[in-house]
Amino acid sequence: MSEERREAGPVIVLVAPQLGENIGMAARAMANFGLRELRIVAPRDGWPNPAADAASAGAVHVLEAATLHATTAEAVGDLAFVLATTARARGQMKRVYGPADAVPELRQRAGEGQRVGILFGPERTGLENDDVALADGILTFPVEPRFASLNLAQAVLLVAYEWGRGGPLPFAAEPGTPPAPRVALLSMFDYLEAALDQAGFYPPDKRPPMARNMRDMFLRMDMTEQDVRTLRGAIRALVEGRMRRKA
Amino acid sequence: MSEERREAGPVIVLVAPQLGENIGMAARAMANFGLRELRIVAPRDGWPNPAADAASAGAVHVLEAATLHATTAEAVGDLAFVLATTARARGQMKRVYGPADAVPELRQRAGEGQRVGILFGPERTGLENDDVALADGILTFPVEPRFASLNLAQAVLLVAYEWGRGGPLPFAAEPGTPPAPRVALLSMFDYLEAALDQAGFYPPDKRPPMARNMRDMFLRMDMTEQDVRTLRGAIRALVEGRMRRKA
Numbered sequence: 225m226s227e228e229r230r231e232a233g234p235v236i237v238l239v240a241p242q243l244g245e246n247i248g249m250a251a252r253a254m255a256n257f258g259l260r261e262l263r264i265v266a267p268r269d270g271w272p273n274p275a276a277d278a279a280s281a282g283a284v285h286v287l288e289a290a291t292l293h294a295t296t297a298e299a300v301g302d303l304a305f306v307l308a309t310t311a312r313a314r315g316q317m318k319r320v321y322g323p324a325d326a327v328p329e330l331r332q333r334a335g336e337g338q339r340v341g342i343l344f345g346p347e348r349t350g351l352e353n354d355d356v357a358l359a360d361g362i363l364t365f366p367v368e369p370r371f372a373s374l375n376l377a378q379a380v381l382l383v384a385y386e387w388g389r390g391g392p393l394p395f396a397a398e399p400g401t402p403p404a405p406r407v408a409l410l411s412m413f414d415y416l417e418a419a420l421d422q423a424g425f426y427p428p429d430k431r432p433p434m435a436r437n438m439r440d441m442f443l444r445m446d447m448t449e450q451d452v453r454t455l456r457g458a459i460r461a462l463v464e465g466r467m468r469r470k471a
Numbered sequence: 472m473s474e475e476r477r478e479a480g481p482v483i484v485l486v487a488p489q490l491g492e493n494i495g496m497a498a499r500a501m502a503n504f505g506l507r508e509l510r511i512v513a514p515r516d517g518w519p520n521p522a523a524d525a526a527s528a529g530a531v532h533v534l535e536a537a538t539l540h541a542t543t544a545e546a547v548g549d550l551a552f553v554l555a556t557t558a559r560a561r562g563q564m565k566r567v568y569g570p571a572d573a574v575p576e577l578r579q580r581a582g583e584g585q586r587v588g589i590l591f592g593p594e595r596t597g598l599e600n601d602d603v604a605l606a607d608g609i610l611t612f613p614v615e616p617r618f619a620s621l622n623l624a625q626a627v628l629l630v631a632y633e634w635g636r637g638g639p640l641p642f643a644a645e646p647g648t649p650p651a652p653r654v655a656l657l658s659m660f661d662y663l664e665a666a667l668d669q670a671g672f673y674p675p676d677k678r679p680p681m682a683r684n685m686r687d688m689f690l691r692m693d694m695t696e697q698d699v700r701t702l703r704g705a706i707r708a709l710v711e712g713r714m715r716r717k718a
Contacts, residue, residue, distance in 0.1 A: 253625060255618040281620060313642040317695075320644045324636060366638040371502040373528060378500060378628050385629055389571060391613040395560040397567045448564075 233259040233387055234330050235341035236380055237299050239355055242268045242347045248279025248287070249377030250344075255283035256381070257388035262290040263299045268346075296343065296355045304338035305330070308351055308359035309379055311372045316353070319361040323386040326363050330387070342383055347376050401448040408452045413439050415456060419463045480506040480634055481577050482588035483627055484546050486602055489515045489594045495526025495534070496624030497591075502530035503628070504635035509537040510546045515593075543590065543602045551585035552577070555598055555606035556626055558619045563600070566608040570633040573610050577634070589630055594623050648695040655699045660686050662703060666710045 236254060241247050241264065251262060264271060271292050280287055293299035300306050307326055308318075321329070330340045343359060345351030356362065365374060365382060374382070417435050420426060426434055445451065483501055488494050488511065498509060511518060518539050527534055540546035547553050554573055555565075568576070577587045590606060592598030603609065612621060612629060621629070664682050667673060673681055692698065 249622065249625075252618075252622065256612075256614045256621055256625075258615045281622070283618065311641065313645065315645060317645050320640060320642065322640050362644075364640050364642065365503075365632075366635050366640050367503045368505045368635075369641050371499075371530065372641050374503055375496065375499065375528070378496075378503070378625070381625050381628060382632055385612075385632070388613050388615075393567060393569050393611050393613050394558065394616050394619050395567065395611065397609075398560070398562060398564050 233261070234334070234383070235261045235263060235303065235339065236383070237263045237265065237296070237341050237343045238267070238376070238380075239265045239296050239299075239343055239351060240268065240346040241344075241376065243376075244269055244273035244275030245279040246347060246376040247273060248276035248281075248283070250380040251276065251280045251283040251286040251290070253377055253381035253384050254286050255280075257384035258391075259384045259387060260286055260289065262286050263293055263341075264290055265293045265296050265299050267292075296358055300341055300343070300358055302339055303341045305333050305340045306343060306359040307341075307361050307363040308343045308356040309345070309363045309383075310350055310356060311364060311367070311374065312350075314353055314356050314362070316356055316362070318356075318359065321361055321363050322366055323363065323382055326361075326383075327386045327389070344376060344379055401450045404447050404449045404452045408449060409442070409447065412452050412456050412459075413442065416459050419459060422463075423466070480508070480581070481630070482508045482510060482550065482586065483630070484510045484512065484543070484588050484590045485514070485623070485627075486512045486543050486546075486590055486598060487515065487593040488591075488623060490623075491516055491520035491522030492526040493594060493623040494520060495523035495528075495530070497627040498523065498527045498530040498533035498537070500624055500628035500631050501533050502527075504631035505638075506631045506634060507533055507536065509533050510540055510588075511537055512540045512543050512546050514539075543605055547588055547590070547605055549586055550588045552580050552587045553590060553606040554588075554608050554610040555590045555603040556592070556610045556630075557597055557603060558611060558614070558621065559597075561600055561603050561609070563603055563609070565603075565606065568608055568610050569613055570610065570629055573608075573630075574633045574636070591623060591626055648697045651694050651696045651699045655696060656689070656694065659699050659703050659706075660689065663706050666706060669710075670713070 236250065236259060238247060238250060244267075247264065247267065254260060254262060267273065269275070271290075272287070276287055277284065307321060307330075333340050342363060343351055343355060345355065363383070365379065367374065413435075416438075442455075447455070483497065483506060485494060485497060491514075494511065494514065501507060501509060514520065516522075519534070523534055524531065554568060554577075580587050589610060590598060590602060592602065610630070612626065614621065660682075663685075689702075694702070
């Protein structure tokens with residue numbers, strides 16, 4: 225899965241990015257979710273850019289493999305399907321995708337061997353209309369309309385995340401010991417209820433429902449055998465501590 | 472939808488954040504997707520922090536409403552369900568969620584009136600085990616195992632994005648004019664094919680399949696009436712330009 229994801233992932237095209245920090249953060253976000261092909265069109269501060277390296281948190285393999293282009297048209301020349309990110313309507317008759325609809329389309333095309341890519345505009349102004357016109361469709365994000373401006377690297381992250389969203393988590397729950405067999409639980413409940421009887425815990429007419437409720441509480445813990453042993457030991461310590469204090 | 476999302480969204484708890492920039496970027500990411508309750512535990516550089524304001528890109532409503540706490544336990548005191556973000560296994564017997572499984576659980580609990588929250592650790596070290604122990608479950612991200620370290624604000628963004636993922640896009644495709652009726656298309660095809668006949672375009676034995684293929688190409692354009700008028704005008708200009716050159 226991991227290898228395939230990296231091979232087929234969309235090319236990220238940053239058009240006229242202003243801040244090296246954002247280029248570096250975008251590279252880091254790509255690396256987090258296995259995208260690795262970055263293209264940079266006419267970066268304001270030139271290329272390579274030390275601020276990008278510093279912000280990449282070690283995603284140097286992405287920055288070192290990045291290619292530099294003079295125009296957006298040149299940067300998308302070998303791509304078969306291109307989406308342009310924008311936070312506002314552009315009056316262009318293109319299909320509008322959210323990340324969740326875009327990724328299945330990108331993945332299907334990539335699976336057919338098409339090269340696919342996504343354009344991101346400069347921080348302050350976004351893509352120019354002529355750059356949007358190069359694309360097959362528009363990609364936007366389900367943001368709050370009153371606070372719609374995403375940071376450049378954050379927008380790249382959302383695309384990378386959505387691409388990797390179905391992938392495996394880096395670790396799973398602790399395997400632990402298997403769940404306790406019911407007989408161990410029932411034996412612990414009997415032990416606890418006998419101890420509570422001795423301690424005078426139950427009002428005489430309330431014992432059956434109170435005991436059932438407490439069994440319910442413990443059943444919701446989904447205990448392992450080790451948990452049952454630990455809890456039984458804790459109950460015994462309380463009982464024997466009380467006995468010792470009495471003695 | 473928008474109001475409801477903001478009301479019910481998870482509380483974001485930043486534990487011992489180091490950089491004001493990251494606090495500000497986290498607030499911006501929250502505002503982008505309609506989360507608004509931020510709690511900050513023992514920030515390294517004090518609070519308020521001018522670097523946070525500068526990086527928030529105007530999400531001051533989130534920063535001004537943020538509350539400051541001395542301990543993580545205090546910050547989660549009123550919450551009924553808490554997840555702890557971590558990039559590595561901690562040997563604690565907790566359920567491990569990805570964002571895509573966590574949000575349905577958070578949304579269900581929030582819908583029942585429970586207050587829910589998510590803990591994020593300091594940039595360099597992540598959450599301490601004692602902070603993780605305060606949580607009901609662990610939240611991690613489907614990152615590439617070899618490049619697993621997410622920036623703090625990026626991690627907050629992914630939670631906020633996943634919370635808002637089902638929401639509406641800020642704009643839709645241009646409504647445009649309605650699709651062209653088939654009769655307008657067929658009339659344009661006839662006009663084009665007659666012009667191509669006159670121009671000697673078709674090899675005699677290939678006309679029927681070539682004409683069908685070209686009709687297929689134009690049908691894939693899913694043209695509006697305006698598109699048909701524009702294209703018909705362009706064909707006429709080519710024909711008449713040729714006539715004029717001949718004259």
